[in-house]
Each structure stands twice: as C-alpha cells, then as structure tokens.
Amino acid sequence: MNNKFFEINNVDFKVGNKVKVKNVSFSIENEGDIICLLGPSGIGKTTILRTIAGLQNIDKGSIELRGKTLSSKKINIEPENRNVSLAFQENSLFPHYDVKKNILLGTERNKGKKKQSINFEELIDLLDISQILNKYPHEISAGEAQRASLARSLITQPDLLLLDEPLSNVDQSFKEEIQEKLKKILNNFKITTIIVTHDSYEAFYLGSKCGIILNQELKQFDDPYNVYHLPNSVEVVNFLNRGILIPAEVTSPKSLENIDLGTITGNFIKPFPIGSKVKLLIQPEDLHHDDASNLKFEVIDRKFRGTNFIYTLKTPTNTLIPVFVHSHHIHQHEVDEKFGIKRPIHIDHIVCF
Amino acid sequence: MKFNTWFFSSFLISSIVLIPIITVFSSFFENTSNYYEILKNTFLIEYIINSFTLLISVLIFTFLIGTCTAYLVSFYKFPGSEFFKWALILSFAVPPYIYAYSLTAFFENYGTAFTILKNLFGDGNYNKNIPKFDGMFGAILSISFSLYAYVYILARASFLYQSQSLIDLGKNLGFSKFKSFYKIILPAARPAIVAGLSLVAMETLAEFGAVDFFSINTLTTGIYNSWIYFDDLAFANRISFFLLLFIFTLFILENLSRRKAKYHFNSKGGFKQKEKRKLLGGEAFAAFMFCFLIFFISFLFPLTQMMYWTIKFPENLFDLQISNLVLNTLYLVVLSSLVLIIFSLISNYGNRVSNNKTLNFLSTLSISGYAIPGVILAIAFITFIAWFDNSIIKLLGFASIKKIFIGSIFGLVLVYFVRFYSLAFNGIKSGYEKMNISVDESAYLLGYSKRKTFMNIHIPFLRNSLLFIIILISLEIIRELPITLILRPFNFETFATTAYISASEDLLEAAAVPSLFLILIASLFIIVTSKYILREKHE
Numbered sequence: 001m002n003n004k005f006f007e008i009n010n011v012d013f014k015v016g017n018k019v020k021v022k023n024v025s026f027s028i029e030n031e032g033d034i035i036c037l038l039g040p041s042g043i044g045k046t047t048i049l050r051t052i053a054g055l056q057n058i059d060k061g062s063i064e065l066r067g068k069t070l071s072s073k074k075i076n077i078e079p080e081n082r083n084v085s086l087a088f089q090e091n092s093l094f095p096h097y098d099v100k101k102n103i104l105l106g107t108e109r110n111k112g113k114k115k116q117s118i119n120f121e122e123l124i125d126l127l128d129i130s131q132i133l134n135k136y137p138h139e140i141s142a143g144e145a146q147r148a149s150l151a152r153s154l155i156t157q158p159d160l161l162l163l164d165e166p167l168s169n170v171d172q173s174f175k176e177e178i179q180e181k182l183k184k185i186l187n188n189f190k191i192t193t194i195i196v197t198h199d200s201y202e203a204f205y206l207g208s209k210c211g212i213i214l215n216q217e218l219k220q221f222d223d224p225y226n227v228y229h230l231p232n233s234v235e236v237v238n239f240l241n242r243g244i245l246i247p248a249e250v251t252s253p254k255s256l257e258n259i260d261l262g263t264i265t266g267n268f269i270k271p272f273p274i275g276s277k278v279k280l281l282i283q284p285e286d287l288h289h290d291d292a293s294n295l296k297f298e299v300i301d302r303k304f305r306g307t308n309f310i311y312t313l314k315t316p317t318n319t320l321i322p323v324f325v326h327s328h329h330i331h332q333h334e335v336d337e338k339f340g341i342k343r344p345i346h347i348d349h350i351v352c353f
Numbered sequence: 354m355k356f357n358t359w360f361f362s363s364f365l366i367s368s369i370v371l372i373p374i375i376t377v378f379s380s381f382f383e384n385t386s387n388y389y390e391i392l393k394n395t396f397l398i399e400y401i402i403n404s405f406t407l408l409i410s411v412l413i414f415t416f417l418i419g420t421c422t423a424y425l426v427s428f429y430k431f432p433g434s435e436f437f438k439w440a441l442i443l444s445f446a447v448p449p450y451i452y453a454y455s456l457t458a459f460f461e462n463y464g465t466a467f468t469i470l471k472n473l474f475g476d477g478n479y480n481k482n483i484p485k486f487d488g489m490f491g492a493i494l495s496i497s498f499s500l501y502a503y504v505y506i507l508a509r510a511s512f513l514y515q516s517q518s519l520i521d522l523g524k525n526l527g528f529s530k531f532k533s534f535y536k537i538i539l540p541a542a543r544p545a546i547v548a549g550l551s552l553v554a555m556e557t558l559a560e561f562g563a564v565d566f567f568s569i570n571t572l573t574t575g576i577y578n579s580w581i582y583f584d585d586l587a588f589a590n591r592i593s594f595f596l597l598l599f600i601f602t603l604f605i606l607e608n609l610s611r612r613k614a615k616y617h618f619n620s621k622g623g624f625k626q627k628e629k630r631k632l633l634g635g636e637a638f639a640a641f642m643f644c645f646l647i648f649f650i651s652f653l654f655p656l657t658q659m660m661y662w663t664i665k666f667p668e669n670l671f672d673l674q675i676s677n678l679v680l681n682t683l684y685l686v687v688l689s690s691l692v693l694i695i696f697s698l699i700s701n702y703g704n705r706v707s708n709n710k711t712l713n714f715l716s717t718l719s720i721s722g723y724a725i726p727g728v729i730l731a732i733a734f735i736t737f738i739a740w741f742d743n744s745i746i747k748l749l750g751f752a753s754i755k756k757i758f759i760g761s762i763f764g765l766v767l768v769y770f771v772r773f774y775s776l777a778f779n780g781i782k783s784g785y786e787k788m789n790i791s792v793d794e795s796a797y798l799l800g801y802s803k804r805k806t807f808m809n810i811h812i813p814f815l816r817n818s819l820l821f822i823i824i825l826i827s828l829e830i831i832r833e834l835p836i837t838l839i840l841r842p843f844n845f846e847t848f849a850t851t852a853y854i855s856a857s858e859d860l861l862e863a864a865a866v867p868s869l870f871l872i873l874i875a876s877l878f879i880i881v882t883s884k885y886i887l888r889e890k891h892e
Binding site: 050053054055078079080081082083084085086088090091092093094095096105106108109149152153156 | 787792794796799800801
C-alpha cells in the first residue's frame with residue numbers, strides 16, 4: 001500500500017509531441033509539505049505543473065495523490081475533478097469580474113466541506129490587496145494580479161496547490177515579506193504545495209525539498225541545504241552559480257592538491273581513489289582572505305553585494321576564483337592589486353566530480 | 354469525450370458553411386448550355402471589363418474620400434470635427450442601390466434638381482444643363498459614397514494609434530505637414546487602408562442592386578441574368594467561379610494586410626495619445642467644408658431625396674404595409690442573429706477547447722463566405738439543393754425537399770448564415786482573443802466543468818461583443834438585397850426588396866418610402882454601435 005501523499009513515477013512531461021522533461025520521479029511524503037522546483041526558463045517547469053493539474057496528458061508513468069491515480073496512460077481525471085489548484089504566472093483572473101469576485105469564486109469549491117476555511121479578510125490582509133478588491137484585472141499591476149491570483153488559489157484550499165513563479169512580478173522590496181506570509185498560510189492550513197521558481201533563494205526558503213530541472217531531467221531532488229552545499233552534478237553547480245570547478249588531484253582520503261592553491265584539506269562527500277584527477281568545486285565562501293598570507297592572486301573584479309564583496313581573483317594558470325569578504329572588512333582591494341588567501345586551506349565538505 | 358463533442362460540432366458547422374463554396378468550384382467541371390458559348394464570344398469580355406472598371410474606379414474614389422476624411426478628423430480639431438467623427442459612418446445606412454435611386458431621382462429629366470431650379474428661377478429648359486449621373490459613372494458614385502466608410506473607419510483607427518513619437522520624428526526631420534502625411538503617416542497606415550480597400554473591393558464585385566439599376570453588365574449581374582433569364586445554373590456557377598477566383602485573391606490580400614496591420618496598433622503600454630492640432634481660419638473652414646460635403650453627398654443627400662419624395666407622394670406611404678415590412682425584417686433579423694450567434698459561439702468554443710489545426714484551417718476557410726457575393730451564394734445554394742434532391746432524396750424514395758429550402762424562411766436564414774457567418778465568427782473570435790486560455794484553465798481548476806465555464810465565464814465576458822455582433826448582423830440583413838430577392842418566400846417582402854421591385858418597375862417615387870425607412874432604421878443601428886466601431890481605446 002502506497003502511503004505517500006503525492007507521487008510522480010517515471011513520467012515524461014510533454015507539450016504536444018515534444019518531451020520537455022523525461023523520466024521524472026519524486027514524491028511528497030506528508031500532507032502540508034512544500035516542495036520547490038528550480039530550473040532555467042523554458043525548461044519545462046510549467047509543463048510539469050500543468051500536467052499535475054490535468055491540463056496536459058501523459059502517456060508514460062503515473063501521477064498519484066492520496067494513493068489515487070490522477071494521470072497515467074489510461075487514466076486522466078479532468079482538471080475540475082482533481083481538487084488541485086494552479087496559480088498561473090501570467091494574469092489569469094477573469095477579466096469581467098472585479099478582484100473580490102475573482103477571489104470569492106475560489107470559495108465555491110469548498111462549500112459544504114467541513115475543512116477549516118481560510119478567512120477571506122485575513123488572506124486579503126496578508127497579501128496586502130485590500131485596496132484593489134473593487135478593481136478589475138486590467139486596472140491593477142502585474143504584481144497585484146499575481147497576488148490576487150494567489151489569493152484565489154489559496155482560498156480554494158485544494159488538496160494540492162501548484163504555484164507557477166508566484167512572486168515573479170512582485171517588487172523585490174515586498175518579496176521577502178510576502179514569502180514569509182505565504183509560508184505561514186501554507187503551514188497553518190497544511191496546504192501541500194509545489195512551487196516552481198527560478199529564484200533559488202525563494203526555493204530554499206519556502207521548500208522543504210527542492211528539485212533541480214536541467215537538460216530535460218530532474219537532476220537533483222533533495223533538502224535545500226544539500227542542494228546548495230552538496231550539488232550532485234556539474235550541471236547543478238553551473239545552474240546555481242555556486243562557484244567554479246578547478247582541476248585537482250586526490251592525495252589522501254582527506255586532501256587534494258591544486259596547482260594554484262596548493263594543498264586543500266577537508267571531508268570528501270564522495271570518496272575518490274588516491275591519485276584520481278578530479279574537478280573540485282570552489283565556492284566563494286570556501287576561501288578566506290588574509291592580508292598576511294603569501295598565497296596572493298591578482299584582483300580582476302569586485303562586486304559589492306551589501307553584506308559582502310565578491311572578489312574575482314586570477315591565478316597564474318588564468319583560473320578565475322571567487323572569494324567572499326565581509327563588507328565590514330577593514331580595507332578594500334582595488335582591481336589589479338594583490339589579494340591574499342589564508343593558508344592552510346580547509347573546506348568542510350569537499351565536492352568533487 | 355467532451356472535447357470530441359465540441360470538435361465535431363465545430364467541424365460540422367464549418368463544413369455546412371463551406372457547402373456553397375464547394376458547389377461553385379465543383380460546378381466548373383459541369384456541362385453548360387449553348388448560352389455559355391454565345392456569351393463567351395460576346396458579352397463575357399464586356400462583363401469582365403465592366404467589373405474591372407467599376408472596381409478600380411471605386412477603389413480610387415473610396416481611397417481618396419476615406420483617407421482624407423480620416424486624416425482630418427484624426428489629426429485636427431475644427432468646427433464639427435467631433436460630430437463628423439461618427440457622422441461620416443452614417444453613409445453605411447445608405448446601400449448603393451438606394452444611393453443610385455437618389456442620384457437618378459435628383460438629376461433625371463424633370464427630377465428634383467429641375468424642380469429646384471424651376472422654383473428658384475421660374476420655367477426654363479434646365480434639363481440639358483443638369484448633369485446626368487447614370488450608367489457606369491452613376492454606379493461608381495453610388496458604390497463609392499456608400500462604401501468609403503470601410504476605408505474611413507480602418508484608416509482612422511490606424512491614424513489614431515500611430516504613436517506620437519512617429520509624428521514628432523517627422524517634425525524633427527523638418528518635414529512639412531504634407532510631407533509628413535505621405536512619407537510617415539500614410540505608409541504606417543497602409544495595411545489598415547489596404548484592409549479597408551479590400552473590403553470595398555469585395556463589396557463592389559458583389560454589388561448587385563446599383564449596377565443592375567444602371568444596367569451595367571458585370572460578372573455579378575451576369576450570374577443573376579443567366580439564372581433568371583436563361584435558367585442556366587451551371588453557367589451562373591461558371592461565371593461565379595471566375596468571380597470567386599478574383600475575390601479569393603483579394604481575400605488573401607486583405608487577410609495578409611490585416612495580419613500586418615496588427616503591428617501598427619500600439620495596444621499595450623508606451624502609447625502616447627496624440628494631441629490634435631487646432632485648425633483656425635481658412636484651414637478650419639476648408640476642413641469643415643470638405644467633411645460636410647462628404648457627409649452631405651453620402652448621407653444627407655439620399656436621405657433628404659427620399660424624404661422629399663415620401664412627402665411629395667404620401668399615397669405611397671399608405672400603399673405600403675409598413676407594419677408587415679417591419680415585422681418581416683424583425684423576423685429575419687431575430688432568427689438569423691440567433692442562429693448565427695449560437696452556431697458561431699459553439700464553433701469558436703470548439704476551436705478554443707480542441708485547439709486542432711485541421712479545425713482551425715476549416716474555420717478560416719469557412720469564413721470566406723463573406724467574400725462571396727450574395728447572388729453567387731443564393732444560386733450555389735439552389736444548385737446544391739437541386740443536386741441533393743435529385744440525386745440523393747429521390748434515390749432514397751423520399752418526397753422532394755426543395756420546398757423546405759427554396760422559397761422558404763428556413764432556406765433564406767440558412768444562406769444568410771453562410772453569408773454573415775464570418776461576421777459572427779470573427780466578432781466572437783476577437784472577443785475570445787482578449788481572454789487568455791489560462792482563464793479557462795483557471796476555471797477548470799476552480800472546479801468548473803467545460804459547460805459551466807462556457808456559461809458562467811465566457812458568455813458574460815462576451816456579452817458586449819455579442820450585442821455588437823447582433824447589431825452588425827441586423828444592419829447587414831436590413832440592407833441585404835440579392836439573397837432575399839432570390840430566396841424569399843412568395844409575397845414575403847423586406848424594405849430592400851420592396852424598394853428594388855419598385856425601382857426596377859421605374860416607380861422610383863414608390864421606392865422612396867421603403868428606402869427612407871431602411872435608411873432610418875440602419876442609421877439608428879449605426880448610431881447605437883458607433884461607440885464600438887469608433888472606439889478609441891483597445892479594450
């Protein structure tokens with residue numbers, strides 16, 4: 001007996017005859033869990049959501065919710081009969097109804113159900129859309145439309161909520177606040193949710209699990225911490241833009257050697273035989289600045305990121321290495337200056353490919 | 354299987370609409386009588402030359418009138434400019450054949466012009482000094498003044514949505530007003546103007562009433578005559594085939610230009626409302642006079658002429674059973690609108706939910722009915738029914754079905770359906786285009802079935818579009834002549850057929866009353882819809 005709340009087994013997600021993402025399998029263990037799917041634009045994330053919602057069919061594998069098959073080669077439950085809600089990325093509000101009516105249409109589905117229902121006023125307040133309730137969709141901004149659409153989906157209290165880039169049009173200054181509120185609502189009402197986004201920080205904050213979709217495949221499906229710190233492939237590293245891969249040779253079970261950085265010690269995530277030539281992941285936070293160090297490289301760029309700077313250093317072998325430095329650091333280094341790296345170099349988790 | 358039900362309904366509707374078109378094309382391969390051989394060697398060339406002359410002249414006239422008036426009301430403020438903005442489309446209320454009656458009534462020997470001169474200057478031999486607008490020139494004027502509004506509406510819409518920066522650019526380059534007009538404004542509006550001219554071209558080639566009244570032999574009158582006088586359906590269809598080829602070329606041209614025209618309408622963001630320049634003094638007077646003259650010639654002149662005759666010969670008013678004509682017209686309008694709206698809605702919805710390429714192609718093909726002259730449609734319909742009756746119904750041993758379709762309201766409404774299907778289909782389609790498909794999907798995900806989505810989301814959303822379409826269809830049906838003339842039941846008359854019959858019997862005074870009523874009712878419809886026709890914002 002399958003006791004997983006939601007499960008996708010070996011599904012090829014297609015648009016027409018074109019396969020967008022193939023052979024996908026993942027599951028949501030418990031009701032109320034939130035998972036996020038990350039990937040570049042056009043990779044097929046939206047296709048996955050549309051298929052789960054029943055707007056597209058599958059001809060391989062199965063999609064199951066509460067042990068009941070929603071989609072398979074033979075079965076395709078109509079979208080209106082799934083109790084799965086999808087908030088589209090673009091404005092999908094009914095153009096001839098005002099925002100209030102649009103949102104309240106979502107409550108029709110729950111009439112007669114015993115479930116504790118989301119309070120309309122509270123929801124409006126949380127999403128800060130009280131001032132647009134009497135406006136029509138064409139009179140509001142894209143960000144407001146997105147929040148109204150989110151409210152409509154939330155108020156339906158579906159078995160499974162699908163959010164397609166839910167905050168892509170929301171102002172950056174407001175985004176974090178909305179993310180917090182959204183997480184609170186989803187947790188309070190135990191709404192199982194799949195969120196599609198290309199913003200890794202949004203995914204890491206909201207999701208208890210994250211899936212990375214690249215090159216037509218679900219490359220990694222894991223806790224946000226693991227996805228961030230322990231990427232399982234070169235593609236994931238490149239996608240998350242987490243650092244660079246430099247050549248190195250494994251010299252012991254706890255060390256390796258690089259021509260520019262010398263000896264690096266730490267714990268290997270995956271063991272490699274001694275003498276193996278590997279690609280070592282160097283993330284900006286792995287190396288530490290030290291003016292007194294004799295390991296110095298040339299600064300070729302400096303990016304100010306608020307709480308820190310990211311220096312890009314050029315090694316004698318023309319490798320470009322990123323290094324974080326806290327922005328309160330006593331002095332700054334200009335381009336063309338020398339920049340010291342603290343030795344010995346120790347990396348807690350050594351990620352190699 | 355719900356998708357299939359919608360798919361097959363749409364498929365069936367589009368196929369029915371296509372029957373007359375297929376009939377005309379297939380009849381090309383049938384045998385014709387000797388009449389074809391005689392005509393081929395004698396009049397066919399004349400038909401083609403006349404049609405061509407008429408077409409080119411009308412295109413030049415409508416281009417000049419439509420573009421100039423649109424330019425003036427779009428770019429300038431002058432006394433009456435707000436009034437002319439909508440008043441200039443009133444010419445639609447005067448079908449070419451009624452314009453032709455007015456023209457003849459005014460300028461004929463001892464006509465209205467003669468009476469005016471006589472009242473002003475006393476008795477005299479004025480007839481030889483009054484110009485005669487008949488024959489080809491009369492037909493050209495009648496059609497041009499009735500149809501220029503197509504060019505006016507589309508050119509105006511295009512001028513209105515030209516960005517201010519484009520016009521500012523001309524100023525920065527030091528262009529004069531005239532140079533800006535033909536170097537910047539006109540080329541930018543070209544697709545819209547071509548689209549307007551294509552509509553004019555199709556209507557001109559299809560025109561029956563006015564050319565028949567002036568006894569011009571064109572392909573369209575040739576089709577009618579070969580059927581009425583020689584009872585040669587095959588030959589009528591053969592001429593139709595040539596005419597259709599011509600029209601389809603125009604149709605494709607129009608479609609292509611309209612597709613391009615889209616890009617000239619700055620519908621979202623970045624649109625800066627143009628500021629109209631205020632004209633003063635002589636310039637303002639000239640602009641006013643030009644627009645007034647066009648408005649007068651195209652609308653006030655035929656209206657007053659018909660009024661004058663109605664007042665002068667009041668007995669015609671009493672001879673005519675107005676209430677009967679109103680009821681008949683209303684009957685046709687309500688029935689046809691209902692049928693057209695219901696089937697176009699089903700077809701559009703079927704296209705939307707099934708998103709099938711074959712169906713899309715079939716629908717695009719089926720809306721070409723509007724490009725086919727009413728005469729051809731009516732005759733193709735009779736041909737098809739005759740063939741169906743002779744080869745299938747008889748074979749099965751059933752009683753003839755001809756009476757059900759020919760000379761019946763049912764048949765008449767069916768052919769109206771084919772003729773005006775594109776109006777309804779395209780109108781609903783453009784309404785649907787404003788609604789993203791994710792709106793439907795959102796409804797499904799809120800638990801709405803397809804039927805409930807259609808009834809609770811689509812219909813309320815399309816309500817305004819549907820009203821507009823109903824009024825447009827009504828306007829077309831009130832003005833429609835050849836289909837009604839050929840297919841109406843015995844003794845069933847409309848304002849259009851009554852006017853035509855009186856005029857063809859040389860009783861122009863008697864034609865005045867139904868013509869006047871037709872103009873007034875059509876004007877009312879136009880005034881009601883002018884807000885939509887001339888809308889200044891993309892909704």
